Amino acid sequence: MSLAKMIYEKTTSYLDTMPKTERKKIGQFFTPAAIANYMAGLTRSSGNIVSVLDPGAGSGILSAAIVDVLISKGVKEIYLDAYENNSDILPMLKENLTLIQRAAQDRYVALHFNIFEENFITENHFAWTGFINIQKYDIVIANPPYKKIGKRDAEASIMQDIVYGQPNLYFLFMAMGTRLLKDGGECVYIVPRSFSSGLYFTAFRNHFLNEVRITNLHLFTSRESVGGSGDNVLQETVILRAAKKNMRPDVIEITESSDESCHITNQYSVAYDTCVRKDSNSFLFFPSSEDDAQILNFVNQWPASLPELGYRMKTGMVVDFRETTWLCTDNKEEVVPLLWAYNFHENRINFPVEVDGKPQYLHNVQETNRLKMRKGNYLLLKRFTSKEERKRLQCALLFEEEFPLYDGISTENHLNFITKINGHMSKEELYGLFVVLNSSCMDRYFRILNGSTQVNANEINSIPFPAHRDLVQMGITAMHKTSLNDSDCDDILRNQFMSIAISQVM
Template sequence: MHLTIDTDNNNDIFDSIAEISKKASSSLSQSDKRKFAAYFTPKQLSNHLVKVADYRGGKLGDKGAGGGILSASAAARHILSNSDKPCFISAHEIIPQIREFLKQSYRVVSNEAKSLNKAFDTEINGDFTALADEALSTKYGDYENIIINPPYFKISPKSEVNQVIKKHLGFTVPNIYSSFMLISLHLLKQEGSLTALVPRSFFNGLYHKSFRQYIRKHYSIDTITRYRSRSNAFKYENVIQENVIVKFTKRAQVPEIKIFTCLNPDSAPEYEMNLRSELLLNNDNDIFALPADMDELNAFTRMRRLPSKLESLGLTLSTGKVVEYRHKQSLNNTNSGAMYIEAKCLETNYDTYRSKYSKRSHGNALDINDNTSNVLIEAQNIILIKRISSNSDKQRMNCTVLLKSQCTSEKLAISNHIQYISGQALRDADFALKIAKHLSSYDVEMSMRVINGTTQINSADIDLIRFPKKKRNNKNKSALDQNLCGTKDFKE
């Protein structure tokens, strides 16, 4: 049975709440929206969040509440049900003018509750992170449900909220949304749930590793909703970010996680899977894997069954060392010095290296001097991988082989927007081409979408990729012992 999005088109209360939220959003300037990362939840997305949360009365939290569309809608849905369990909302909203809209939303629900003789009450507070010390000191909270669409911006390990988190939990988090999640999780009673609309970025990456380990130890991930398009969740705010809806419960991890895949927030889930939690949460790199459908899942499974890692093939992954703004004075367009490979000039539609024109290019060579000697490598056969792809790219794994014979100098300089694979085994050009071909294969491309929700390829992501084992062919050269995994090839 598929989860359907409840639009409640026949009930004025939900339309009224959504309209108040729209007015709250419109009341903020674009600069204030950026300052507070105040991007309000659209109605259809709110409907899905509320349906997943399945609030059935008791203490309900909405942290970073905005105009209150999440908590007010959840409370209204409960009040209109057959349950007589009282409803109490504890909300936090840092922007004073937005708190006035929040009060309006709650008045709409309060009026409905009075007409039905249902118990409903609220409290509205300011900065949610000010609650961190109290919340993290508590072993068990008193919330049945919390629903959040928290702000999103980077925070320093030395920030006030991170110092509190480190004092209690021994680690820090890289983004404000992660702190909202941690504090909210600590406020839950046993079997209480948090439903969060958050960036997918905490699913992988080194900076969120301790956060993931903590979640896996203390909470269950019950459901995840994934949207195929990165820009769909907040398309009206021009926010480009892959978001997910995750429901956590304060209990041991359930054996299976339900995955919903939607084209966009306005559509019902087009795909639904129940997958073993061990498959998604337990791996040697401590990431949370997230397939959108069986094609991605099967590709990921096939790839992970292969026997070899880069290191077992005698290969090493590195990131280019040239930071362009730091070496601007040493870059030139006269081929003078070390051959420079820049991401925006790297053509990856061919098996071997080709450069392409970019009017924003910083140059084709780097002067060799005392200031640049530490960023250079020897000319050799290497595999080049773009670290960042555009949102519109069909393929995330953009790679090609640079042969030593193509190098125009004895030293190479590589942009830090490029990762490269090197090693003695790549002296065999055929082997280098086969490794690059494998990285460009259908299964690896699909696996990268399971592993990583961003357009940036991290070293930890590549470390999860598996390869066929190496053998020696009849000409005493290195080779891969089987065909590329997968049934499709992205490169024409």
């Protein structure tokens, strides 16, 4: 039996005494033994002496796994620093590390361990600020706590240069762990994939991907039970290994498994620059096949973002529960149409629609001017879809002439809309944007980038789009089509770019 398996079995008795709701409050989710062993097996450090950091040690499962692996590599002396400030689990951690130490001694390996009963971030704040130069670990291995904290909390204040919006402890642990690595050292993390895109994580991604180079990604094709011990963490989770080196590797090795057993069901290599975008957003992509890599390479060759082309995606204007005073269900008074996700019908807007008495109109008074949009041509997208739905990007064309009786319109907050920054969006432009965003190619690209069911305006504004002349040409072609489903959009896209490679995967 592996050391990690032994420690994990001891941990289950602890879990029986601690309600899941209590563990969730502090972001405590234990690593299954199979995952811990897989993570430890990704490490490449060797030699006579190796130093290890486990910054969220819990009951010591990851520590056990990495010690097991290092012993098997012939390492003779291991220095392990474990951080854990949960007083409930500390007695078990001390007992388990002592047990691991004895097991190592039985195999003629000296394990020296220190347990720091302190907050990992605050205890190392001088290392983060550069006041003290501390780079002392060959390996950092961690399942960081998943917990949102306040922007004024001590951890966020110390690491404020990578914090935007509401921070989460897991990415602060990732950043601090890499700061403490020696040059040439390596880190292995199991974390939610949410850091890979989105505005809130931009500063962190820029920092992290500048500090280390990712060499391995492991993807789980199911969300179920990856948290272990019945935790059922719903975040899509990834394992990554990265090395603290300046030189980028040529490829990232990607593996997949269907569950926490980490039994490899798929394995392939993807060019580093395909997974890691070289721009101010530093998006990190998780392709799940070579076909996905082709999609990424095809889209990433496009020259400009929406704002660079003169367009911008924005989020719907009306948060319904904040504006109840101004919402109404009929048009007997001075009103403007209020569009919701349920107004979508076959890529067009069906208005009005009676749905559970939900208001379809917004009072057209001076106080609601801030919530109004000028009449014009818009491309609408749903902000949220369910994970079971076939498409993540769901679009609807909105034409100015569809609302002749009103001097404006409005959109509910569960919608996004694309508008022209200056001037009027022509129908050719509108149809061209629709072809791109309604295509299976762009839908797949977005799914590779974003593992959630939310369509974020910042992400759409940041990803590449075809040049304006290509958008217009595709729009002209689309306007003459009798139907415009995603298959039709794929055909137009293929014909515009004459891409043999993309034809094989769309």
